[in-house]
Amino acid sequence: MNYLRAVATIAAKDLRSETRGKEGINAALAFAMVVLLLLSFAFDPSGEQAREFSGGLLWLVFAFAGTLILNRSFARELGNDCLDALLAAPIPASALLLGKCCANWVILCALYLVCLPVFGVFYTINVAVQIPGLLVVIALGAWAITVIGAMFSALTVNLRLRELMLPILVYPMLIPALLGAIQLTTELLAGAPIGGDNRIWLNLLIGFNVIFTALSVFFIETVLVG
Amino acid sequence: MSAIEIHQVWKFYGDYPALRNIDVRIHRGDCVALLGRNGAGKTTLLRIIAGLSRPSRGEIRVEGGAVRAPGAKRRIGILGHGIAIYDELSAYENLRLFGAIYDVPDPKRRAMEWLERTGLDRVRDGLVREFSRGMRQRLAVARAFLHDPDVLLLDEPFTALDDRAIAVLQSLLKSAREQGRTILMSTHQLREALELATRVILINRGAIGFDGDRTQQMLDEPAWLYRRYGEGG
Numbered sequence: 533m534n535y536l537r538a539v540a541t542i543a544a545k546d547l548r549s550e551t552r553g554k555e556g557i558n559a560a561l562a563f564a565m566v567v568l569l570l571l572s573f574a575f576d577p578s579g580e581q582a583r584e585f586s587g588g589l590l591w592l593v594f595a596f597a598g599t600l601i602l603n604r605s606f607a608r609e610l611g612n613d614c615l616d617a618l619l620a621a622p623i624p625a626s627a628l629l630l631g632k633c634c635a636n637w638v639i640l641c642a643l644y645l646v647c648l649p650v651f652g653v654f655y656t657i658n659v660a661v662q663i664p665g666l667l668v669v670i671a672l673g674a675w676a677i678t679v680i681g682a683m684f685s686a687l688t689v690n691l692r693l694r695e696l697m698l699p700i701l702v703y704p705m706l707i708p709a710l711l712g713a714i715q716l717t718t719e720l721l722a723g724a725p726i727g728g729d730n731r732i733w734l735n736l737l738i739g740f741n742v743i744f745t746a747l748s749v750f751f752i753e754t755v756l757v758g
Numbered sequence: 759m760s761a762i763e764i765h766q767v768w769k770f771y772g773d774y775p776a777l778r779n780i781d782v783r784i785h786r787g788d789c790v791a792l793l794g795r796n797g798a799g800k801t802t803l804l805r806i807i808a809g810l811s812r813p814s815r816g817e818i819r820v821e822g823g824a825v826r827a828p829g830a831k832r833r834i835g836i837l838g839h840g841i842a843i844y845d846e847l848s849a850y851e852n853l854r855l856f857g858a859i860y861d862v863p864d865p866k867r868r869a870m871e872w873l874e875r876t877g878l879d880r881v882r883d884g885l886v887r888e889f890s891r892g893m894r895q896r897l898a899v900a901r902a903f904l905h906d907p908d909v910l911l912l913d914e915p916f917t918a919l920d921d922r923a924i925a926v927l928q929s930l931l932k933s934a935r936e937q938g939r940t941i942l943m944s945t946h947q948l949r950e951a952l953e954l955a956t957r958v959i960l961i962n963r964g965a966i967g968f969d970g971d972r973t974q975q976m977l978d979e980p981a982w983l984y985r986r987y988g989e990g991g
Contacts, residue, residue, distance in 0.1 A: 541858050549846040613840020620808045620836050621859045622828035758812050
């Protein structure tokens with residue numbers, strides 16, 4: 533099977549499974565909404581400070597909600613030993629990983645796009661002020677969370693405490709990407725375009741994605757088969 | 759020509775040798791019953807042949823190719839402990855998915871053919887999570903045979919099957935054997951396995967205890983093999 537077709541087949545299968553079951557999506561969406569709501573009570577959302585911590589708050593919510601979805605990425609395959617069937621099939625393990633990444637990326641982006649206007653309402657921030665730049669940052673940040681999350685989901689798939697282990701492993705690895713996404717989001721929500729001083733954060737996010745996607749593709753066969 | 763070449767394979771879990779120097783050649787068209795007590799190493803060996811685990815030492819080739827190569831994997835069909843089908847997809851979607859993954863020509867038609875063969879065509883669009891256990895098992899059998907594999911690896915295929923699924927599987931295995939496909943099945947159901955098998959391999963604590971043709975004596979008294987060649991035999 534053609535490599536890209538294999539990626540697309542796995543991605544379509546995962547998207548179909550997730551949209552039918554909706555377990556991960558519902559849990560992540562509910563979690564994100566509750567945290568956004570509770571924090572809007574904890575802080576004074578109309579203050580200038582809201583703009584300063586907006587990027588950090590948004591990406592912490594995105595990262596935590598994201599792991600709820602990514603936890604199920606490979607765990608979904610365990611139920612009927614489907615992972616064995618996929619590993620025994622004539623598709624590379626990297627195509628399996630990238631297919632799962634693509635499906636999770638679509639789900640995360642959709643989740644973030646639902647959260648964004650809610651965040652704007654709760655914290656009285658105009659999220660549309662730099663919307664093209666913000667969409668780019670969301671796309672890059674979601675890919676970073678997805679690729680690290682899917683790789684570690686594969687690594688922890690056979691652990692009994694995988695729901696606990698995944699965040700412990702993922703968040704430290706995500707620090708550089710989250711730093712970039714937080715900085716860029718804060719500046720974009722303050723009305724500054726991407727460019728000049730904040731360009732370095734965009735480069736960091738792109739570099740992080742390229743490096744960790746390549747590493748994940750290279751090591752996934754060893755992680756899954758040994 | 760050997761369909762499966764297992765060359766001095768060892769598998770360690772920590773210090774424990776789950777497989778010890780397994781050296782076997784399985785010829786094309788052989789139907790092999792892989793026997794042994796629980797924990798003898800049958801599943802470990804099947805997983806290594808299927809490319810789901812790597813041997814600690816030694817080498818395995820399937821139809822002349824490295825076991826993890828796509829060419830070799832395309833020629834293997836696996837029916838393991840789990841049914842390996844997706845609960846959230848319909849019967850038809852499951853077979854289409856695996857048909858696409860295995861590059862089966864005209865996967866839609868092939869999926870429908872197998873749904874008919876396993877008596878699931880009337881529930882083709884029903885989600886698998888709503889199926890009875892027997893229906894799920896028949897779908898798993900269809901999934902394993904969908905791409906016409908040359909080599910069938912079956913790990914306790916009769917365990918937990920209902921009567922209808924056993925009948926479907928036995929008929930498929932008989933026709934696969936007649937078509938010259940290679941079958942390697944581990945099982946505790948000695949009678950069913952020995953009726954189909956042309957060759958028997960007994961594994962004792964990770965090592966081969968017996969490897970030879972199936973004889974009439976084995977059919978007459980299936981437990982004889984364990985008594986004669988089993989642990990302490």
